[in-house]
Amino acid sequence: MAETSAEPAHVHAPPEGFIRKHVFSLDHKVIGKQYYALALLAVFTGMILSWLMRIHLVWPNAKIPGLELLSKVGAPGGVMTPEYYLSLLTMHGTLMVFFVLTNAPFAAFGNYFLPIQIGAEDMAFPRFNMMSFWTTFAAWVVLMLAFVIPDGPPIAGWTEYTPLSAIGKDAGPGMEWGASCWGISIALFCVASLLSSLNFIATTLDLRAKGMTLMRMPLCTWAWFITSCIALLAFAVLLPACILLMLDRHAGTSFFIPAGIVASDRLQPHSGGSPLLWQHLFWFFGHPEVYIAILPSMGIVSHILINSMRKPLLSAKVVIYSMMSIGFLSYMVWGHHMFLSGMNPMSALAFSFPTLTITIPATILTLIWLGSLYGANLQINSASLFAIGFISMFVSGGVSGFFLAQPSIDIYLHATYFVVGHFHMVMGVASLFGVFAGTYFWFPKMTGRYMSEGLGKLHFWITFIGAYCIFMPFHYLGLIGNVRRYQSFVDDFMAPYIPLHKFITIAALITGGAQFIFLFNLIYSRFWGKPAPQNPWNATSLEWSIPSPPPWNNFGGRHPVVYHDPHQYGVKGGAGDFVMQDSPEVIASGD
């Protein structure tokens, strides 16, 4: 087992003054909260954009109050133009994938809890940590600039496929400076994520408390660690891709633009570039990104389920090895996003096989969760409900992945709503359920107060039912050939399905509305919630051994010593049916 640190020396002084405490803070907990706040801002922005798109899809001539203020060109008189629909589609995807699904489960919760859970006083490089957040913030500002510049946001989708994304204004509205905003923003985001990953890895490897062996780390810490390893490789590839894209756009190079491209009736002055090169580089990042989004939630859910069941999972080690396998395999499957690109059928087969293989560790994880739940005396609260909801979404969304992994089926389904339903459930909603579960679970630690359980359960049920009402019909629509990314459905065969689209839109409005219950609960409970004790859930990991909220140096100068793994539930301990990791009690069953 790797060596552990007995002297987690603190590397910065106590913060003084408002700016140092709350703005340019070196404290990993403040930085975690900053990431969370940014993700919250991004998720509500992204959600409102999805509302606008859904309304436009089913009521294309509807005047949406206030939309003209956002863009006079994109929504003259409050009616969205087809191009502006694509702009909103791009911004929705970019905000959600990068600024929500990467930030919230990984950067926000990881920053806050990883150092505490391993017994460290802070991250290994607090200044890099602060720089990571503020670079991410700058990336968000640059992206949002696209809304206010005259050009407007880009229309190329969150994947910014070349050659259109590389040729500039001839490609359409938003493709001159809007697309540059996108490229610069994502390049900045890559830099920030690389710094973050470096910090997570070094902290996990070298700042663990005495006795905190790797196998004694909580499962969510493992998930953040594996995710940081994935992110390190993924963003290190996306950054060069963005640099080359920007050079094609502004310096006249031809990395991604082939000869003979005519756009807006103009022959583009480029030659020899490969549009597929962008797809390869992008998806080499893009598929691991799916696991950057979902793995932290898997860890969080595992952590919460153990606590709620009051017993360990069937095998924590298998959970860890499965997450590692997923991380490893995630680098071998990027080509399954490109089955339609005209690749050699043998290449498609080579990508299909590992894609199907990756379902093995994912299935093992699911079976371990379900097998552990069988016969467990589960404590039902908002956190555990969202944890179970996560499993439900992960399974329901994941099953459609079996179909999409096979080239012969994917060729039919790839450009349809089937894919939209698949990735929204398995990557988007499932990951967000993990974030919600984590929020309800750790809120008492972060603030010293409980969130309202009543509002939490209401939030869960509306969101859970709503998510199924939105995304399951997408699969059905995909099967009948409903093409995605289109801003209207003019084919005759689609006419009978417009009512279904209206149902989805109404479900989206209601489900989105329920998120304001969560927002209210979050803000209200922060100030007026019921005070919570230090360890309200009778949990075992180190974060519950310190006051709520934790002091600036986490353990108040004490160097915790770890004696057990965090799965000591259902045992006879001095404090009840559990033994904390830093308790020297001898447990009969051992660890």
Add this chain to the structure above:
Amino acid sequence: MASTTAVTAQAEKLRQAARRGGVAATGADRASRSGIWVAMFAITMSFMAFTSALFVREGSLDWGHLVLPSIVYWNTLALLASSGTFELARRRLELVGGGRVQSGEPGIIWLVATLALGIAFCVGQYSAWQNLRAQGIYLATNPNSSFFYVLTFIHVLHVVGGISAFLYLLSRLALRPGVLRRSFFENTAIYWHFMGVLWLYLLLLCRTRL
């Protein structure tokens, strides 16, 4: 038996501490060592992405041939020599104990030499770009020149990071002679040698593929 092992381990720890100028490696030191390796891994991955792009792009009809300016070979010598001077600096500074050095120590001179060679490398690379420009070969002239400018420029950016570390080291040694964090010194050395190895790889790539 157990106590003998414990005593041996303790003696080894003390020997290590003595070699480190009386300061045992802390968790923060180990983390910074891990950090530099992780950073180098990420940089390698980025250049692998550029290399993949080059391999894909070289299959196109407009791929030609680029004669590298001869100065890049002199630059290579400068960068390799700087690795040697940095090692000389490191050994001499270590001899005086954990980085507790005064200005004028021979180690400082070697450190200044390393800095000068690093700057010479960057100036030399700039000169190589000027040389190409004088021939009418710009960033967007052809895919070969595009890759040459991109690869060399990104590498120089990383070299500038190393030069910044040298400036920090020198300022610490000159302005605040005292205990210098040994891990920072060692990590700078690892990073700087890595820059040399990376450049050799890029030179080989440019020489054989562009």
